[in-house]
Amino acid sequence: MTFESLLTKVQKITVLTLAGMLVVVMVLSTVHLGALIGHEILMPPRFLIRVQGLLEIFGYFLLVLIGVELIETLKAYVRKDAIHVRVVLEVALIAMARKVIIEEPNEVPSLTLFGIAALILALGIASYFERQWRDEPHDKQPSKSSPQDALADLKTPN
Numbered sequence: 001m002t003f004e005s006l007l008t009k010v011q012k013i014t015v016l017t018l019a020g021m022l023v024v025v026m027v028l029s030t031v032h033l034g035a036l037i038g039h040e041i042l043m044p045p046r047f048l049i050r051v052q053g054l055l056e057i058f059g060y061f062l063l064v065l066i067g068v069e070l071i072e073t074l075k076a077y078v079r080k081d082a083i084h085v086r087v088v089l090e091v092a093l094i095a096m097a098r099k100v101i102i103e104e105p106n107e108v109p110s111l112t113l114f115g116i117a118a119l120i121l122a123l124g125i126a127s128y129f130e131r132q133w134r135d136e137p138h139d140k141q142p143s144k145s146s147p148q149d150a151l152a153d154l155k156t157p158n
Contacts, residue, residue: 012078019074026067033060055102062098066091086134089127096120 040053049057069091076084096119105113 015074015078019071019078022067022071022074026064026071029060029064029067033057033064036060059098059102062094062101066094066098069094085130086127089123089130093120093123093127096123 037057040049040057041047043050043053069087073083073087073091076082076087096116099116100120103113103116
């Protein structure tokens with residue numbers, strides 16, 4: 001067994017262990033979210049959730065959703081030994097959406113709000129370009145001429 005293959009096995013075991021722990025955390029978080037929703041519903045006035053409670057529920061919901069996307073990232077990594085840019089961008093966008101939902105605009109400095117807006121814009125642009133790149137056909141047939149022929153075509157005047 002080579003050192004590289006040993007490192008690969010340790011890496012796989014580590015990722016699988018992380019995935020297992022993340023699944024446990026996700027199950028417990030989902031149960032906690034259900035308990036949080038139940039608690040908010042049963043608080044007076046019953047069956048009416050106050051705005052602060054809704055913000056807390058939505059923030060926690062998005063936190064659980066981030067965990068689900070992280071599990072997806074780990075699955076893709078185990079399957080193909082590669083992290084998909086699309087999934088990472090989705091996790092980052094969900095995290096930023098969560099940040100926007102749970103922050104009180106009056107309590108956050110305006111520079112921080114501009115920073116969050118810039119991050120969301122950058123992630124949106126990156127997402128757009130990732131989708132454009134993914135939708136383009138990358139299996140174009142190479143030209144049958146050799147690189148030398150292409151250089152000769154550039155050098156010859158018309």
